[in-house]
Amino acid sequence: MKKDRNEISFSTIRWRSAYKVIERLSKTIEAQERRFGRQEKNIKELGNNFYTQMQELTKERDEAIRAYNGLHKLGKFAVEQGIDIKNEKLPESEKNKYDFSQKNTVLESGRTKHSFLLKKKKNGGVK
Numbered sequence: 001m002k003k004d005r006n007e008i009s010f011s012t013i014r015w016r017s018a019y020k021v022i023e024r025l026s027k028t029i030e031a032q033e034r035r036f037g038r039q040e041k042n043i044k045e046l047g048n049n050f051y052t053q054m055q056e057l058t059k060e061r062d063e064a065i066r067a068y069n070g071l072h073k074l075g076k077f078a079v080e081q082g083i084d085i086k087n088e089k090l091p092e093s094e095k096n097k098y099d100f101s102q103k104n105t106v107l108e109s110g111r112t113k114h115s116f117l118l119k120k121k122k123n124g125g126v127k
Helices: 010-080
Strands: 098-106 112-120
Touching: 010 098, 010 112
Parallel strands: none
Antiparallel strands: 098 112
């Protein structure tokens, strides 16, 4: 019995449909790989932003600690000089009359230099 050229065998149909399924799945995989690549890029960017923000916050925290330590040393010095800082009305509490500023500098030796400036406002504190 001879096969007709127009006649397609059952196994050929199965291979063609399997090929179509494989082709569809490979397109899906390629699309997912592209999406994962974009997501990977976004995640790396977020990680870099987080790292930068963490460094900035660490610097701010260190500056706050240095400022606190400077004020603590200033308070200790005032107590040693006999000034009652708990009950005394200090000039920096009058915010409208004085400008108070503090500068902390880390030296090469690792020590911190504290500078305090209390300056009376020219206009007498009137805003």
